[in-house]
Amino acid sequence: MDLFGGIEAGGTKFVCVAGSGPDDIRMEERFPTTSPVETIGKMVAFFQHAEKKLGKKFVSFGVASFGPVDLDTSSPTFGFITSTPKPGWKNTDLIGPLRKTFGVPVGFDTDVNGAAIGEGMWGAGKGLKHFIYITIGTGIGGGAVVDGKPLHGLIHPEMGHMLLPHDWDRDPFEGHCPYHGDCFEGMASGPALKARWGVSADGLPANHSAWDLEADYIASALQNLIAVLSPQRLILGGGVMQQEQLFPLIRGKLLEKMNNYFQSPAILNRMAEYVVPPGLGNQAGMLGALAMARNEIEK
């Protein structure tokens, strides 16, 4: 079996993995995201060590990164983190060091597109041509697969920054997004929940009214995603979605909001298979990076 390298480059931690798929993870390491020099140094060192220890060369890598990133393969800064507010990380080349050290192809995409690609190869998106992976955690982001390929566009989607209905009488919280206040991320991310209720998501009981409100915002966002992308499935991951009571609430509210407008049996009759947790659980990001490495060889 060929050896692939995957890197889930997050704003808080990096996860590096060597192997070929969910059933063949041969080595794995996680470390906090500190300075670019230190973090990228650790990443390269891990894979050098892995080659020695496993007695095998890597055939390709996949990097699924926090953003914003440059995904334009014809750009001189392809593979860079661009205008991030994260101190020190602006204009950081994530793929150059891997290419230089190992001399093999390196795939590059957003963290959420990576997770979507992983779900498509091994998880809840398997066999589907059009689906969306959404993470609701520290931030909110979404990766879309359209016609079997991750959607990029001009830059890349930033689905957490959709503007949604906000009933100020019911919920006077002004929102937590520094750019847009009460956008999707501003109302429904983990930090937004904490800012509104004074407790983090983990600390709110499953029957707390917070979840009904949370499900409401998520359902509005999902209706918008259906209106714009018409996906075959919506996969919801991330820390906040560990609260499993959210799934039935979201499905119910989504059906109510859509009010039979989107006429497809997949939506009207099979909602439990339409809005689902990730098939790869919380490994979607890390395995997605590995899936991206595999795609580099197969394309």
Next chain:
Amino acid sequence: MDLFGGIEAGGTKFVCVAGSGPDDIRMEERFPTTSPVETIGKMVAFFQHAEKKLGKKFVSFGVASFGPVDLDTSSPTFGFITSTPKPGWKNTDLIGPLRKTFGVPVGFDTDVNGAAIGEGMWGAGKGLKHFIYITIGTGIGGGAVVDGKPLHGLIHPEMGHMLLPHDWDRDPFEGHCPYHGDCFEGMASGPALKARWGVSADGLPANHSAWDLEADYIASALQNLIAVLSPQRLILGGGVMQQEQLFPLIRGKLLEKMNNYFQSPAILNRMAEYVVPPGLGNQAGMLGALAMARNEIEK
């Protein structure tokens, strides 16, 4: 020059055109959408007459239709209008009669995807891989081109049914969409304007406060489209967008709402080229159908 046939199949009228492009329209006919038998009969008769009069056979057709439609080429009802509320039109085969009569390929898509394809071939989307055409008129709909191809997905997008922020204090209008009340179409379509102000769009002076509010809803919708699809350009057509004073209002509000979050020069510095009217004016739909016919031969 080869002869192509285009049909813009609208809920109010059908436009049939014979030619090869914007500078080569050889015959054209419009008639109201009555019963399927009568309307489709007129469509077929027009093209039979055109073949005789022009002394040339059609090499292909393109049908850009009102919906919902079945776009799944592997489905037995591909080319059908499906669950429309329009009396008599449920489960109507639009392409069968053309195929049977003329024995040539028939392309099929939604009216808005058709317009997007036309704009891509000859209009404001020329040379772009990712853009969106939105029509704001009797209804609101959008067609997206992603990686050079019209986006379909599970059914097809219904961008008019996004849910948007609604400031009830500023605007107590409950919305005009029979399904969702105050969705995008419910707040910003032509009939919504008329229901709110008691006058149709044409009758509202250019400095009426209606336009500021209208631009506000449209700008929210555009931010959502940017968040989800990251297009290289947004093309706004349809009857309401004939009100040219809307363009600067929308651009200003969109920049304000986005608040520098989407970091691309195309968005930050070139807004006048980012949110634009159709290059084909109000012929985008009809020429789009012709462009679809051409695509049938070139694919």
